[in-house]
Amino acid sequence: MRLTAVRPIAIGVVLIVVLMATAVEVQRVRDRSFPLRSIEDSSMYLTSPKTARRIALGYRAVAADVYWIRALQYFGGTRRMVDAGETITDPARRQYAALYPLLDLTTSLDPRFNLAYRFGAIFLAEPPPRGPGRPDLALALLAKGLAERPGHWEYMMDIGFVHYWWRQDFSAAGEWFQRASETPGAPWWMKSLAATTLAQGGDRQSARMMWEAIRQSAEIDWLRHEAERRLAQLKALDDIDALQAMVDRVAAATAQPVLEWTPVMRAAGWRGVPIDPTGTPYEIDERGRVRLSRSSPLWPLPADAPRIDQAPSRP
Amino acid sequence: MSGTALMAANVFRESVRDKVLYNLVFFAVLLIVASYLIGQLTAGQDIKIIKDLGLAATSIFGLFIAVFIGIGLVSKEVERRSIYALLAKPIERHQIVIGKYVGVVLTLAVNLSVMAAALYLVLAYMRWVSPENVVRALEAPALDPAMLKAVGLIFVELAIITAIALFFSTFSTPILSATFTFGLFVAGQFSGDLRNFDQVVASPVAVYVARGLYWVLPNLAPFDIKAQVVHGQPVSAGYLALTTAYGVAYIAVLLTAAVLIFSRRDFK
Numbered sequence: 001m002r003l004t005a006v007r008p009i010a011i012g013v014v015l016i017v018v019l020m021a022t023a024v025e026v027q028r029v030r031d032r033s034f035p036l037r038s039i040e041d042s043s044m045y046l047t048s049p050k051t052a053r054r055i056a057l058g059y060r061a062v063a064a065d066v067y068w069i070r071a072l073q074y075f076g077g078t079r080r081m082v083d084a085g086e087t088i089t090d091p092a093r094r095q096y097a098a099l100y101p102l103l104d105l106t107t108s109l110d111p112r113f114n115l116a117y118r119f120g121a122i123f124l125a126e127p128p129p130r131g132p133g134r135p136d137l138a139l140a141l142l143a144k145g146l147a148e149r150p151g152h153w154e155y156m157m158d159i160g161f162v163h164y165w166w167r168q169d170f171s172a173a174g175e176w177f178q179r180a181s182e183t184p185g186a187p188w189w190m191k192s193l194a195a196t197t198l199a200q201g202g203d204r205q206s207a208r209m210m211w212e213a214i215r216q217s218a219e220i221d222w223l224r225h226e227a228e229r230r231l232a233q234l235k236a237l238d239d240i241d242a243l244q245a246m247v248d249r250v251a252a253a254t255a256q257p258v259l260e261w262t263p264v265m266r267a268a269g270w271r272g273v274p275i276d277p278t279g280t281p282y283e284i285d286e287r288g289r290v291r292l293s294r295s296s297p298l299w300p301l302p303a304d305a306p307r308i309d310q311a312p313s314r315p
Numbered sequence: 316m317s318g319t320a321l322m323a324a325n326v327f328r329e330s331v332r333d334k335v336l337y338n339l340v341f342f343a344v345l346l347i348v349a350s351y352l353i354g355q356l357t358a359g360q361d362i363k364i365i366k367d368l369g370l371a372a373t374s375i376f377g378l379f380i381a382v383f384i385g386i387g388l389v390s391k392e393v394e395r396r397s398i399y400a401l402l403a404k405p406i407e408r409h410q411i412v413i414g415k416y417v418g419v420v421l422t423l424a425v426n427l428s429v430m431a432a433a434l435y436l437v438l439a440y441m442r443w444v445s446p447e448n449v450v451r452a453l454e455a456p457a458l459d460p461a462m463l464k465a466v467g468l469i470f471v472e473l474a475i476i477t478a479i480a481l482f483f484s485t486f487s488t489p490i491l492s493a494t495f496t497f498g499l500f501v502a503g504q505f506s507g508d509l510r511n512f513d514q515v516v517a518s519p520v521a522v523y524v525a526r527g528l529y530w531v532l533p534n535l536a537p538f539d540i541k542a543q544v545v546h547g548q549p550v551s552a553g554y555l556a557l558t559t560a561y562g563v564a565y566i567a568v569l570l571t572a573a574v575l576i577f578s579r580r581d582f583k
Contacts, residue, residue: 012575016568023564024530030537030557031510077514 049108056109064110071102071116075123075131082129083297096132100124103141114154117145121158122226125166127300135166156180157190164197164210165230174198189213208234232277233298243274243282243290257288318406322414323421330384330422338376339429345372346437362441362450362457363545369434370465370541376430377423377473378500384422385480386492388415389577398582409574412481416570419477423470431466455547464555465544471562472538476500478569479533485577503535533565 056063078096081088088094103120107113121138123131139162146155160176163169177194180186193213196206208231215227243264250267251258258264261273261284273281280296292299330336349368350361389412392398401411435458442450442457450457479499483492509532512525537558540550 008578009575012571012578015571016575019564019568019571020531023561023568026557026561026564027530027534030554030561033557034537034551034554080517 049105052105052109060109064106064113064116067102067106067109068113068116071099071106071120071123074102075099079130094129096123099132100134100137100141104144107141107144111144111148114145114152117141117155118158119222121162122223125162127166135162138162138166151183151185153180153183153186153190156183157186160197161210164207170197187213187217204234204237229298233301236276236292236296236298237301239274239276240282240290240292247284247288247290251288259284259286259288318410319414319417322406322411323417326384326388326415326418327421327425330380330418335380335384335422336426338380339426339433342372342376342430343433346433350437350441362438362445362453365437365441366434366462366545367541369430369437370462370469370545373427373430373434373466374469374472374541377427377469378476380423380426381419381473381476382480382493382496382500384419385477386484386489386496388419388481389484390487390489390492393582402582408578412485412574412577413570416477416481416573419481420474423473423477427466427470427473431463434462453547455545459544459547461544461547461550464550465541468538468540468555468558471559472535475533475535475562475565475569478566478573482569482573482576485573485580499533500535503533504539505536506532506534507536534561538562 052063052067053060075096078088078093092098099120103116103124106116107120110116121142124138124141125131125133125135127133139159142155142159142162146152146159149155156176157180160173160180163176164173174194174197177190177197181190181194193206193210196209211227211230211234215224215231218224218227246268247258247264250264253267254263261281264270265273275281276292276296276298278297280293280298283291283293285291292301346365346369350365389398392401402408438457445457455461476496480492480496483495487495506529509525509529513522516522516525537554543550
C-alpha cells in the first residue's frame with residue numbers, strides 16, 4: 001500500500017478517536033453535573049404471570065431465566081447493601097417486596113425451574129435484614145413446585161426444613177421428612193432425619209444432623225456454604241450457652257453483675273475475649289446475657305428469628 | 316449548490332416521493348381518535364395522556380423513518396446499481412455520505428415539526444373543551460412550551476439513530492443494518508444500567524467491561540425527557556446543551572467512520 005493511500009485512513013482513524021474522546025468527555029461532564037439515578041431493579045415490568053406467559057410467546061424458558069437472574073440480583077444486591085451497612089431508603093426494597101413476585105413469575109413461566117423453587121424458598125425464609133423473613137411465602141412457592149412435580153422428594157424435604165428451621169414446628173417438619181423419605185429416589189439418611197425430628201425435634205443435635213446432611217449432599221457451592229453457615233450458627237448457640245454458664249458463675253462468685261469480659265477472662269485465665277466461629281467477639285448485654293454481635297456474619301441466630309404464628313400446613 | 320446540498324435535497328425529494336410524509340396523516344388520525352377515546356376512558360388525565368401519547372408517537376414514528384430510510388441510503392444505491400452513475404458525477408464520496416445524512420435529517424426535521432404542531436393543535440382543542448377545574452389540576456400547562464425541549468432531544472436522538480443506520484448501510488445489507496441499528500437503539504436505552512453495574516455485580520472485570528461499553532455505546536437514555544416535561548419538572552438549559560453536544564460528537568464519530576468506509580469501498 002502506498003503512503004498516499006495510507007494517509008487518509010490514518011487521518012480518519014485519528015479523527016474518530018479524537019471525536020470519540022470528545023463524546024466520552026462531554027458525557028462525563030454531563031454525568032457529573034446531572035448524576036445518574038441508581039438502578040431501579042425492583043421494577044417488575046410485568047406483575048401478572050398469566051400476561052407474562054402470553055407475552056413471552058415461544059420464549060417462556062428464556063423469559064423465566066431473565067426473571068430468575070433479576071430475582072437473584074434483587075436479593076443479592078439488597079443483601080450486599082445490608083452487609084455493607086448502606087442505608088436502604090426504599091421501604092419496599094428493605095422488605096424485599098419484589099422477591100416473591102419475581103420468583104412467582106419465574107416459576108409460572110417455567111413451572112419446572114427446580115432451582116427457582118429451592119433457592120427461592122431459602123431466600124424468602126431468611127429473616128430480616130438479610131432476607132424478607134417470609135417462611136409462609138417460601139412454603140407457598142414450594143407447594144407450587146410440588147403441585148407441578150408431586151413426586152419430587154426435594155421439595156418435601158425443603159418444606160420440612162422451612163417448618164423446622166424458621167417456624168420451629170417440629171412435628172410438621174417431621175411429617176414432611178417422613179413423606180419425603182417414602183418417595184422413590186429419596187436418600188437413605190432421609191428416614192433417620194424424619195425419625196430424629198419426630199422423636200427429638202427442636203434439639204440442636206437433630207438440627208446439626210439436618211444441616212450436615214445438606215452440606216454433604218449439596219451439589220451447588222452456594223447451598224454447601226449456606227449449610228456451613230447454619231452449622232456455624234449452631235456452634236455459636238452452643239458457645240453462647242457455655243459462655244453464659246461461665247458468666248453466671250463469675251457473677252455468683254463476685255456477687256456483682258458481669259457486664260464485660262474482663263472479670264470472666266481473669267477468672268477463666270483467657271488471654272482474649274471469646275470469639276464466634278467467624279472470629280467476631282461475643283458481647284455481653286446490659287442484663288449480663290451473652291449474645292452474638294450484630295456485626296457478625298452469623299447474625300441473626302435462628303433462635304432470634306421471628307416465629308410465624310399462622311397454623312402450619314401438614315402433608 | 317454544493318454537492319452535499321444537492322444530495323440532501325435529492326434524498327428529501329425521494330422520501331417525499333416514497334410517501335414517507337404519509338405518516339403525518341397517521342399521526343394526526345391517531346391523536347384525534349385517541350383524544351376522543353381517552354376522553355371516554357379517563358377522568359381528568361386526558362391532557363396528560365395525550366401529551367404522553369403524542370411524544371411517544373413522535374419518537375416511534377421518527378425512529379421508523381430514521382431506521383428504514385437510513386439503512387437504504389447507500390446499500391439501496393448499490394443494489395440498484397445507481398451508485399455507478401452517482402460516482403461518475405463530479406461529486407466527492409464524502410459529499411454523498413454527508414449529503415444523504417443531511418437529507419434524512421431534513422426529512423426528520425420536517426416530520427417532527429409537523430407532528431409537534433399537530434400535537435399542540437390537539438392539546439389546544441382539549442384545553443378548550445376541558446372543564447376549568449381539570450385544567451387547574453394539571454401539573455404542567457396544556458400548551459406547555461417545555462414540550463419542545465422533549466421534541467428537540469427526540470430530534471437529536473433520531474439524528475444519532477440515522478447516523479448509526481447510515482454507518483451500517485455503508486458496508487452491510489439493509490436487513491442486517493436494520494437489525495444492528497435496532498439493537499443499538501435498545502442497548503442505548505439501557506446504557507445507564509451499564510454505568511451502575513457495580514451495584515449489582517461484585518466482579519471487577521465485569522464492572523470494567525460494562526463501564527467500557529457505557530462509554531462506547533450510544534447512550535440514548537438521557538435524550539428521553541418526555542416524562543419530566545409532561546409532569547412539569549424543570550429541564551435545565553445546561554442539561555439540554557450537554558446532551559445535545561454529546562449527540563453531535565457521537566454523530567461526528569459515526570459520520571467520519573461512514574465516510575472512511577465508503578471512501579475505501581471498491582464497487583467494481
